[in-house]
Amino acid sequence: MKFVAISDTHCRHHTLRLPRADAIIHAGDITYRGLESEVTDFLSWFSKLNYTYKIFIAGNHDFYFEKNPSRIQKLIPEGVIYLNDSGAEINGLKIWGSPVTPWFFNWAFNRQRGEPMRKHWERIPADTDILITHGPPFGILDTVISQQHVGCRDLLQTVSTVRPKAHVFGHIHESYGTLKRNGIQYVNACLLNEAYEMVNKPVVF
Numbered sequence: 138m139k140f141v142a143i144s145d146t147h148c149r150h151h152t153l154r155l156p157r158a159d160a161i162i163h164a165g166d167i168t169y170r171g172l173e174s175e176v177t178d179f180l181s182w183f184s185k186l187n188y189t190y191k192i193f194i195a196g197n198h199d200f201y202f203e204k205n206p207s208r209i210q211k212l213i214p215e216g217v218i219y220l221n222d223s224g225a226e227i228n229g230l231k232i233w234g235s236p237v238t239p240w241f242f243n244w245a246f247n248r249q250r251g252e253p254m255r256k257h258w259e260r261i262p263a264d265t266d267i268l269i270t271h272g273p274p275f276g277i278l279d280t281v282i283s284q285q286h287v288g289c290r291d292l293l294q295t296v297s298t299v300r301p302k303a304h305v306f307g308h309i310h311e312s313y314g315t316l317k318r319n320g321i322q323y324v325n326a327c328l329l330n331e332a333y334e335m336v337n338k339p340v341v342f
């Protein structure tokens with residue numbers, strides 16, 4: 138299957154030119170302020186995209202998803218797969234998605250590093266083929282402008298154990314790109330740079 142991956146569009150989705158593929162993955166931060174109006178606008182656009190499968194998770198800007206979980210289930214259009222520490226299977230591929238990221242300025246889906254984060258990663262099934270998280274694992278496409286690595290060490294450990302075919306994420310705008318390591322295709326699909334300018338292209342894998 139051919140996938141196109143995007144992340145961190147922050148309400149700029151209407152400006153995108155997307156390549157052809159079987160499925161599209163959005164790795165979170167669909168909104169800028171986390172408002173319901175931003176969410177419904179994105180879902181309307183996303184549901185109309187010409188892909189057989191449309192999969193997304195929330196990110197740290199997407200407050201509405203964390204604050205209104207029951208309402209969100211009613212908003213998800215038919216044909217759209219929303220993952221929140223949950224999985225789906227398409228064409229025999231098992232996909233798992235989680236929005237949580239290490240605590241930073243009290244954003245949405247923040248968890249303290251250590252045990253609070255591990256509780257989420259322990260739920261990732263051992264047979265996962267494609268993992269979608271909002272944030273990166275430590276040391277992999279996770280470098281901020283100060284050159285510090287800010288990814289999650291516990292996530293790195295879990296990914297190294299589960300060994301999915303691909304791991305798609307975003308969150309760290311400065312580290313857009315792809316990397317293949319130990320047979321795992323890593324994709325930081327952030328489309329906006331650190332100045333929130335749309336400079337990057339969707340990633341096809």
